[in-house]
Amino acid sequence: MKKTEICLHCNDDYTPTRRGVQKFCSKSCKSRYWYLKQNYTKEVAIDTIENKVVNSIAKVDKMSLAGVGNAAAGAAVVEVVKTVFTAQDxxxxxxxxxxxxxxxxxxxxxxxxxxxxxxxxxxxxxxxxxxxxxxx
Known part of the structure; x- marks a missing residue:
């Protein structure tokens, strides 16, 4: 008698083909689980009827004060170098x-x-x- 397991990603029941090491119902669930586990901001909507992941992730770029300062300093350095090395003519x-x-x-x-x-x-x-x- 084969035992059924629950997929860690989509929570579906599946019958494992490999004993004790299989945690996902398919390779796509395995790769999607790994992708969501990375350092991405998760915007996940869960369907309450089937308890499945409907929408997945979107990477969010954050703005910091240090980044703005670095950009301003870089632009200022470029302008100074341009005026110093440009001939008067x-x-x-x-x-x-x-x-x-x-x-x-x-x-x-x-x-x-x-x-x-x-x-x-x-x-x-x-x-x-x-x-x-x-x-x-």
Whole structure:
């Protein structure tokens, strides 16, 4: 006469095929039991009629203050490293840079950088209104 056992996972009756070592009715119940036993948050709804597990698990990610602090510190370090290692020529223009360009362009005289100074040591400038080079 074969003895019936109760499955540890689904609580069904089953007749074991291996003497004394079988605790689950099937391999799927065994693997599901192991999976639920791990460090996952269990959201289990139990059907009261058959006493079976209906819904299973969902992994829940938790937010901690240390994690938020680490993320903020990492972002700050990246910004500092980016500003330190970026060459001045490759940095984006600031509001001050644009205002300096505007005052330079709106002025009447623009400096000429590729021409030499005259005999009196005066620098060449381009006169926007007349279109001539003037030494000042």
């Amino acid at each position: 490759n940095k984006p223009a600031t509001k001050k840079d644009i205002q300096e360009l505007k005052t330079l362009i709106t002025g009447r005289y623009l400096p000429v950088n590729n021409a030499a100074k005259d005999a009196f040591g005066r620098s060449p400038f381009y006169d926007v209104e007349t279109g001539n080079v003037v030494f000042r």
